[in-house]
Amino acid sequence: MSFDLAIIGGGASGLSAAIEAKRESKKAGIDLNVTVFEHLNKPAKKILATGNGRCNFCNTDLNESHYFGDNDFIKDVLSSKYNDSIGFFKSMGILPYFENGRVYPRSEQATSIRDALLKTCEILNINFLTECDIEKIEVDNNKFIILDNNYDSVIIATGGNSQKSQGSDGSGYKLLKALGHKITDISPALTALTINEKSFKDLKGLRVKGNCALYSGRKLLKEEYGEIQFTENAISGIPVLNISQFANGKKNLNVLIDVCNEFSVNDLTKHFKECRYKSPTFRTEEILSGIIPQKLAYFVMKKSGIKENTLASKLTEKNIESLVLTLKQLEFKIDGVRDFDYSQVTKGGASSSDFDTKSLISKKQDGLFACGEILNVNGDCGGYNLHFAWTSGRLAGASAVKYLNNK
Ligand SMILES: Cc1cc2nc3c(=O)[nH]c(=O)nc-3n(C[C@H](O)[C@H](O)[C@H](O)COP(=O)(O)OP(=O)(O)OC[C@H]3O[C@@H](n4cnc5c(N)ncnc54)[C@H](O)[C@@H]3O)c2cc1C
The missing domain is CATH 3.50.50.60 (FAD/NAD(P)-binding domain)
Incomplete structure (x- = not known):
């Protein structure tokens, strides 16, 4: 038969x-x-x-x-x-x-x-x-x-x-x-998240390991650790692809990226305070370059309201607090989810x-x-x-x- x-x-x-x-x-x-x-x-x-x-x-x-x-x-x-x-x-x-x-x-x-x-x-x-x-x-x-x-x-x-x-x-x-x-x-699903912020373009080409947490307003939707990739107007990389499906249909989306995942707020605060007297003549961007890629260091300083060339010895308590906050919670407003033409599944x-x-x-x-x-x-x-x-x-x-x- x-x-x-x-x-x-x-x-x-x-x-x-x-x-x-x-x-x-x-x-x-x-x-x-x-x-x-x-x-x-x-x-x-x-x-x-x-x-x-x-x-x-x-x-x-x-x-x-x-x-x-x-x-x-x-x-x-x-x-x-x-x-x-x-x-x-x-x-x-x-x-x-x-x-x-x-x-x-x-x-x-x-x-x-x-x-x-x-x-x-x-x-x-x-x-x-x-x-x-x-x-x-x-x-x-x-x-x-x-x-x-x-x-x-x-x-x-x-x-x-x-x-x-x-x-x-x-x-x-x-x-x-x-x-x-x-x-x-x-x-x-498994797609990039778009970001429509002028200064974001400065990060184009950056790859950084971190924890990427997706929020709708204050509600945590999903988070994942891994290498995050930055393009001109989007973030991708495995953790972003994996969390992207949870963004569909949600409003007021933003991501908080912890680019110093293995260090606590206290660890980082202590480190910067020590830098004030251990390496007082280092510029803040030089201190940061010991922790994160240089491109990101300048971006973090801008977001933290710290001027370029600020010496470590001149960092105030407030400066240190905002540097640490930015490193632990680098925030971007999510503009959208890349559509089916870009999604892997x-x-x-x-x-x-x-x-x-x-x-x-x-x-x-x-x-x-x-x-x-x-x-x-x-x-x-x-x-x-x-x-x-x-x-x-x-x-x-x-x-x-x-x-x-x-x-
Ligand atoms: C860029 C990219 C990278 C990926 N990387 C990975 C990876 O590394 N690992 C992983 O696990 N997954 C990956 N995926 C996902 C994975 O490829 C898919 O989940 C998987 O291929 C699905 O298999 P499928 O046979 O169901 O469908 P498909 O592989 O999409 O195959 C469907 C086939 O049906 C044909 N077809 C559709 N409609 C009709 C029709 N009406 N008549 C005749 N033919 C038709 C299509 O032309 C196609 O050849 C990736 C996806 C993309 C887009």
Whole structure:
């Protein structure tokens, strides 16, 4: 008996689904044709952009707390037997490289991941139809009709709504909606926060380690420590990307950055007081340059109301108090959250309650599955989103074979 499986979307989750479906069909002795529909001219374009071209494809700390969405759903999917992303890539010849828990291919090149996936698809005789925008899926007599051809099962792997230029344009939501699925509100996640302050431009190019706390008025929304990057009108870097999703829809946003996280207010106060007599002829900017990058030192002085060239011996108690406050709570008013064109992932998506957690089969339409970022699951920066894409893709691919085998 022969079956036809259609996979809409040739990204991370779609390719994993195709590979696992083919592997499982061989084990089950089923003749399965797998066709991947991809609307760009090549599959896996986004993979090349991941991890700054290095593809951070997994993490050694896979605790569910790094994911957002329906906790039980996430737990079930991530505890499936298809959750060994490192093993999955080892089976395609890729050795891992570890950096602070983040997992990259040993080559540190995203092309290795893409090429391994595509080579495996070629070996498994998976068909690709590129430049092929799927806008409609009809269902007739238990068959799915896509571009005039019939399929026994369909997996939707079209990604979210982030970075249209990489293929994910939200079109998958329409496909699922038309098949009876609920789509939650969506918003950009893992994106930069914009700042519209004239003097902020002075910090362009700065990278500094610190604790970044996001507030709406006086309410702390989320905070995270790490390297913060400054552009002309925005802050980014891993801690900012991770807290950005909590800014959506909130008013009176501001960030407080502690650029001296490991020192207490007392430590710093004592240090500056000592500088007054231990290094009295040092200028304040010279003292500060021993603690933070020079560019930031001038900025901190300006914010603290201390004139350039002020000698350490001349620092007043008030000067020291405001220097310490600025270092511990460098404050910026947040103007906005960079939109979907800049966000790495989409928060929200196809409601997880419409899918069986153990198989990812739709509860609305028999024979339909979904995987990857189209689902209402998003993860922290650090390999979590790709790990979810590989795991959910493989689970959906294997489940589609089980479904067809039982037919
Ligand atoms: C710049 C950037 C860097 C990132 N870095 C990392 C990282 O280092 N680590 C990490 O874990 N995550 C990273 N991510 C997130 C990660 O890439 C995604 O979460 C992951 O790719 C989602 O996989 P997916 O298969 O669900 O969707 P996608 O990878 O977006 O794939 C969906 C595919 O479906 C196609 N498609 C969409 N609609 C249709 C349609 N109607 N018809 C036909 N084809 C369609 C698209 O062209 C695309 O190829 C990054 C994202 C970006 C944008």
